[in-house]
Amino acid sequence: MSTAVDIAGPSSPDQAHSSAKIPNEPLRPSLKRSNHPYSLSHYISTPSPAVDVKSLIQPSPAQEQRPAQPSKPRRAPSWPDMWESPSGLHLAHAAELLMRAGLLALTPATTEQASGSGPEEDEEDSSGCSTDFQPFLGAWFPFSPALFPLAGFQMGGGHWRSTAVGAEGIEGLVAEGYSPSSLGGGGGGRRKRKRCGECVPCRRQTNCEQCSSCRNRKRGHQICKYRKCEELKRKPGGPGFDSRVSGFDLRGSDFTLGLAQERSNGALDG
DNA sequence: CAAAACGTTCCA
DNA sequence: TGGAACGTTTTG
Numbered sequence A: 001m002s003t004a005v006d007i008a009g010p011s012s013p014d015q016a017h018s019s020a021k022i023p024n025e026p027l028r029p030s031l032k033r034s035n036h037p038y039s040l041s042h043y044i045s046t047p048s049p050a051v052d053v054k055s056l057i058q059p060s061p062a063q064e065q066r067p068a069q070p071s072k073p074r075r076a077p078s079w080p081d082m083w084e085s086p087s088g089l090h091l092a093h094a095a096e097l098l099m100r101a102g103l104l105a106l107t108p109a110t111t112e113q114a115s116g117s118g119p120e121e122d123e124e125d126s127s128g129c130s131t132d133f134q135p136f137l138g139a140w141f142p143f144s145p146a147l148f149p150l151a152g153f154q155m156g157g158g159h160w161r162s163t164a165v166g167a168e169g170i171e172g173l174v175a176e177g178y179s180p181s182s183l184g185g186g187g188g189g190r191r192k193r194k195r196c197g198e199c200v201p202c203r204r205q206t207n208c209e210q211c212s213s214c215r216n217r218k219r220g221h222q223i224c225k226y227r228k229c230e231e232l233k234r235k236p237g238g239p240g241f242d243s244r245v246s247g248f249d250l251r252g253s254d255f256t257l258g259l260a261q262e263r264s265n266g267a268l269d270g
Numbered sequence B: 001c002a003a004a005a006c007g008t009t010c011c012a
Numbered sequence C: 001t002g003g004a005a006c007g008t009t010t011t012g
Helices: A013-019 A029-033 A040-045 A053-057 A080-084 A086-100 A123-127 A134-140 A145-159 A166-175 A254-265
Strands: none
Touching: none
């Protein structure tokens, strides 16, 4: 039914132009802690072609001496393009899918190796996570397990509040000052739910400008498909809310399609 | 008030 | 059943 992925990621000048109107800030205060090391302008000014995975795993000197961001001193830039690019989206998407399926359990780090992404980790970010997904990689994912630390880098960062448990997400929102009524829960009235602000799509700051939602924004009134909050994709109170596994299909998802596309581009060498 | 975007309805 | 279109709400 669905065709190939209709996103190539934010990269073209044309998109940069159209992205200028996109809010560069998260919707919620908590998002201001976002570990995006770069501002929107950075992505606009630095087109991100296919990600060189090898260089990501073993950053080149040029990458290591990436100019510091005075405004974002707390977190050293690790692989921003990886995260913002389609590649990053897919990897992160995969990780989240695993988390939702309960296959990727985030557990408190017990070894110092858990924070292998470097000393830039701080606060809760430094908690790191030891993941037990490796046994699944070979069977489920068409790319090298070596890539997963890239996603794990973010997941382990502690910013990925578990969206697998809906209640926890709600609790988090409530804890941060979002009333249940504004979340669409209870009250009877249909209030708009808010983006969780922490899932991968929410973290994405640029519209792809290529998906149907972007192209049809005037009439569609919909956010970019790749920015659509994972939480909002679920029916509130629906079965998918409780079931960790139902509701997604890796085999037919854009995720794998995207990976295939990127492999064909040589982005994934495995 | 305008823009953004969620929720619902309609249609192929 | 998924996507498009539209109504409506929310936010700045």
